[in-house]
Amino acid sequence: DAMVIQNPRYQVTQFGKPVTLSCSQTLNHNVMYWYQQKSSQAPKLLFHYYDKDFNNEADTPDNFQSRRPNTSFCFLDIRSPGLGDAAMYLCATSSIYNEQFFGPGTRLTVL
Protein backbone atom coordinates (compact mmCIF):
# COMPACT_ATOMS: atom_id res chain seq x y z
CA ASP A 1 0.00 0.00 0.00
CA ALA A 2 1.13 3.51 -0.74
CA MET A 3 2.03 5.23 2.48
CA VAL A 4 4.18 7.55 4.55
CA ILE A 5 6.86 5.74 6.55
CA GLN A 6 8.84 7.17 9.44
CA ASN A 7 11.94 5.70 11.02
CA PRO A 8 12.66 5.10 13.74
CA ARG A 9 9.33 5.01 15.58
CA TYR A 10 11.12 5.75 18.85
CA GLN A 11 14.38 7.64 19.22
CA VAL A 12 16.29 8.34 22.39
CA THR A 13 19.14 10.84 22.33
CA GLN A 14 21.23 12.71 24.83
CA PHE A 15 21.07 16.42 25.48
CA GLY A 16 23.09 18.14 22.76
CA LYS A 17 23.72 15.02 20.66
CA PRO A 18 22.62 15.47 17.02
CA VAL A 19 19.82 13.28 15.81
CA THR A 20 18.27 12.59 12.40
CA LEU A 21 14.72 11.42 11.79
CA SER A 22 13.71 9.88 8.49
CA CYS A 23 10.56 10.01 6.38
CA SER A 24 9.83 8.24 3.12
CA GLN A 25 6.74 8.13 0.92
CA THR A 26 5.45 5.96 -1.87
CA LEU A 27 2.70 8.42 -2.84
CA ASN A 28 4.92 10.43 -5.20
CA HIS A 29 3.65 13.65 -3.63
CA ASN A 30 5.29 16.98 -4.39
CA VAL A 31 5.04 18.37 -0.89
CA MET A 32 6.53 16.98 2.32
CA TYR A 33 6.03 18.50 5.74
CA TRP A 34 7.56 18.13 9.19
CA TYR A 35 5.48 18.81 12.27
CA GLN A 36 6.31 18.82 15.95
CA GLN A 37 3.57 17.64 18.30
CA LYS A 38 3.80 17.90 22.05
CA SER A 39 1.49 16.14 24.44
CA SER A 40 -2.17 17.19 24.21
CA GLN A 41 -1.41 19.79 21.55
CA ALA A 42 -2.08 20.15 17.86
CA PRO A 43 0.73 19.47 15.39
CA LYS A 44 2.93 22.51 14.80
CA LEU A 45 4.42 22.96 11.34
CA LEU A 46 8.21 23.31 11.33
CA PHE A 47 8.84 23.50 7.58
CA HIS A 48 7.90 21.96 4.27
CA TYR A 49 9.37 21.16 0.89
CA TYR A 50 7.53 21.90 -2.32
CA ASP A 51 9.56 19.70 -4.64
CA LYS A 52 13.10 20.90 -3.87
CA ASP A 53 12.06 24.30 -2.55
CA PHE A 54 12.49 24.56 1.20
CA ASN A 55 10.04 26.68 3.18
CA ASN A 56 10.78 27.40 6.82
CA GLU A 57 8.13 28.60 9.27
CA ALA A 58 9.09 31.92 10.83
CA ASP A 59 9.16 30.59 14.37
CA THR A 60 11.07 27.36 13.72
CA PRO A 61 14.32 27.40 15.72
CA ASP A 62 17.63 27.25 13.83
CA ASN A 63 18.33 24.02 15.71
CA PHE A 64 15.99 22.27 13.28
CA GLN A 65 17.14 21.60 9.73
CA SER A 66 15.82 19.46 6.91
CA ARG A 67 17.04 17.73 3.78
CA ARG A 68 15.15 16.28 0.84
CA PRO A 69 17.58 14.38 -1.41
CA ASN A 70 14.83 13.10 -3.71
CA THR A 71 11.04 12.98 -4.07
CA SER A 72 10.66 10.00 -1.78
CA PHE A 73 12.80 10.92 1.21
CA CYS A 74 12.94 13.76 3.66
CA PHE A 75 15.05 14.08 6.81
CA LEU A 76 14.72 16.14 9.96
CA ASP A 77 18.00 17.02 11.64
CA ILE A 78 18.08 18.35 15.18
CA ARG A 79 21.55 19.73 15.67
CA SER A 80 21.64 20.08 19.43
CA PRO A 81 18.54 18.62 21.06
CA GLY A 82 17.36 20.21 24.26
CA LEU A 83 14.92 18.83 26.79
CA GLY A 84 12.23 21.03 25.24
CA ASP A 85 12.61 19.25 21.92
CA ALA A 86 11.20 16.01 23.29
CA ALA A 87 8.03 15.47 21.28
CA MET A 88 6.37 13.42 18.57
CA TYR A 89 7.66 14.39 15.13
CA LEU A 90 5.23 13.87 12.30
CA CYS A 91 5.95 13.75 8.60
CA ALA A 92 3.17 14.42 6.12
CA THR A 93 2.87 14.57 2.35
CA SER A 94 0.44 16.06 -0.12
CA SER A 95 0.03 16.60 -3.81
CA ILE A 96 -0.59 20.15 -4.93
CA TYR A 97 -3.67 21.68 -3.26
CA ASN A 98 -4.80 18.39 -1.75
CA GLU A 99 -5.11 16.81 1.65
CA GLN A 100 -2.13 15.86 3.77
CA PHE A 101 -1.34 12.27 4.64
CA PHE A 102 0.53 11.71 7.88
CA GLY A 103 3.06 9.11 8.87
CA PRO A 104 2.92 7.29 12.22
CA GLY A 105 5.40 9.66 13.83
CA THR A 106 8.70 9.35 15.67
CA ARG A 107 8.62 9.77 19.44
CA LEU A 108 11.82 11.60 20.47
CA THR A 109 13.09 11.37 24.03
CA VAL A 110 15.95 13.63 25.16
CA LEU A 111 17.89 12.52 28.23
Added chain:
Amino acid sequence: GENVEQHPSTLSVQEGDSAVIKCTYSDSASNYFPWYKQELGKGPQLIIDIRSNVGEKKDQRIAVTLNKTAKHFSLHITETQPEDSAVYFCAAMKDSGGYQKVTFGTGTKLQVIP
Protein backbone atom coordinates in the same frame (compact mmCIF):
# COMPACT_ATOMS: atom_id res chain seq x y z
CA GLY B 1 -3.26 34.58 9.95
CA GLU B 2 -5.89 31.89 10.28
CA ASN B 3 -7.20 30.99 13.72
CA VAL B 4 -9.22 27.82 14.34
CA GLU B 5 -11.11 27.31 17.58
CA GLN B 6 -12.39 23.86 18.52
CA HIS B 7 -14.89 22.83 21.18
CA PRO B 8 -15.25 20.94 23.39
CA SER B 9 -11.74 19.97 24.47
CA THR B 10 -13.04 16.74 26.00
CA LEU B 11 -16.22 14.81 25.31
CA SER B 12 -17.56 11.67 26.95
CA VAL B 13 -20.53 9.83 25.46
CA GLN B 14 -22.20 6.51 26.05
CA GLU B 15 -21.75 3.88 23.39
CA GLY B 16 -24.47 4.27 20.78
CA ASP B 17 -25.00 7.98 21.42
CA SER B 18 -23.99 10.73 19.02
CA ALA B 19 -20.99 13.04 19.36
CA VAL B 20 -20.65 16.52 17.92
CA ILE B 21 -17.46 18.58 17.71
CA LYS B 22 -17.54 22.18 16.54
CA CYS B 23 -14.91 24.42 14.99
CA THR B 24 -14.82 28.03 13.89
CA TYR B 25 -12.29 29.67 11.60
CA SER B 26 -11.37 33.26 10.91
CA ASP B 27 -9.95 33.44 7.39
CA SER B 28 -12.61 33.59 4.69
CA ALA B 29 -9.98 32.44 2.15
CA SER B 30 -9.87 28.98 3.75
CA ASN B 31 -11.49 26.57 1.34
CA TYR B 32 -10.83 23.06 2.61
CA PHE B 33 -11.72 21.58 5.99
CA PRO B 34 -10.40 18.13 6.93
CA TRP B 35 -10.99 16.23 10.15
CA TYR B 36 -8.28 14.02 11.57
CA LYS B 37 -8.51 11.22 14.12
CA GLN B 38 -5.42 10.56 16.18
CA GLU B 39 -5.13 7.47 18.32
CA LEU B 40 -2.59 7.27 21.11
CA GLY B 41 0.95 6.98 19.77
CA LYS B 42 -0.10 7.25 16.12
CA GLY B 43 -0.14 9.93 13.46
CA PRO B 44 -3.35 11.78 12.55
CA GLN B 45 -5.54 9.97 10.06
CA LEU B 46 -7.91 11.80 7.73
CA ILE B 47 -11.46 10.61 8.38
CA ILE B 48 -13.57 13.05 6.39
CA ASP B 49 -13.18 16.38 4.65
CA ILE B 50 -15.30 19.05 3.05
CA ARG B 51 -14.58 21.77 0.53
CA SER B 52 -16.03 25.25 0.66
CA ASN B 53 -18.46 24.68 -2.22
CA VAL B 54 -20.31 21.98 -0.27
CA GLY B 55 -22.52 22.36 2.80
CA GLU B 56 -22.61 18.79 4.05
CA LYS B 57 -20.86 15.48 3.49
CA LYS B 58 -21.56 12.08 4.96
CA ASP B 59 -19.61 8.84 5.13
CA GLN B 60 -21.43 6.06 6.99
CA ARG B 61 -21.55 7.11 10.67
CA ILE B 62 -19.56 10.29 10.15
CA ALA B 63 -20.81 13.58 8.73
CA VAL B 64 -19.42 17.07 8.44
CA THR B 65 -21.36 20.30 7.95
CA LEU B 66 -20.00 23.65 6.85
CA ASN B 67 -21.52 27.11 7.22
CA LYS B 68 -19.33 29.49 5.21
CA THR B 69 -21.27 32.57 6.21
CA ALA B 70 -20.80 31.92 9.90
CA LYS B 71 -17.33 30.40 9.37
CA HIS B 72 -18.00 27.26 11.33
CA PHE B 73 -17.97 23.56 10.63
CA SER B 74 -18.88 20.54 12.68
CA LEU B 75 -18.16 16.83 12.91
CA HIS B 76 -21.02 14.48 13.74
CA ILE B 77 -20.46 10.87 14.75
CA THR B 78 -23.58 8.75 15.16
CA GLU B 79 -23.93 5.38 16.90
CA THR B 80 -20.57 5.84 18.60
CA GLN B 81 -18.43 2.79 19.35
CA PRO B 82 -15.54 2.32 21.78
CA GLU B 83 -13.09 2.33 18.86
CA ASP B 84 -14.16 5.90 18.09
CA SER B 85 -12.30 6.96 21.25
CA ALA B 86 -9.40 9.17 20.15
CA VAL B 87 -8.36 12.79 19.77
CA TYR B 88 -10.04 14.56 16.88
CA PHE B 89 -8.53 17.62 15.19
CA CYS B 90 -10.33 19.91 12.81
CA ALA B 91 -8.31 21.96 10.36
CA ALA B 92 -8.77 24.83 7.97
CA MET B 93 -6.67 25.00 4.85
CA LYS B 94 -6.18 27.43 2.02
CA ASP B 95 -4.15 27.39 -1.14
CA SER B 96 -0.78 29.04 -0.68
CA GLY B 97 1.78 28.97 -3.46
CA GLY B 98 1.26 25.38 -4.56
CA TYR B 99 0.53 23.77 -1.22
CA GLN B 100 -2.24 23.89 1.33
CA LYS B 101 -1.32 25.87 4.43
CA VAL B 102 -3.10 24.15 7.29
CA THR B 103 -4.17 25.50 10.65
CA PHE B 104 -5.26 22.91 13.20
CA GLY B 105 -7.79 23.28 15.95
CA THR B 106 -6.73 22.47 19.49
CA GLY B 107 -8.20 18.98 19.48
CA THR B 108 -11.09 17.17 21.18
CA LYS B 109 -10.48 14.07 23.24
CA LEU B 110 -13.49 11.81 22.70
CA GLN B 111 -14.18 8.99 25.10
CA VAL B 112 -16.89 6.49 24.25
CA ILE B 113 -18.00 4.61 27.34
CA PRO B 114 -19.08 1.01 26.73
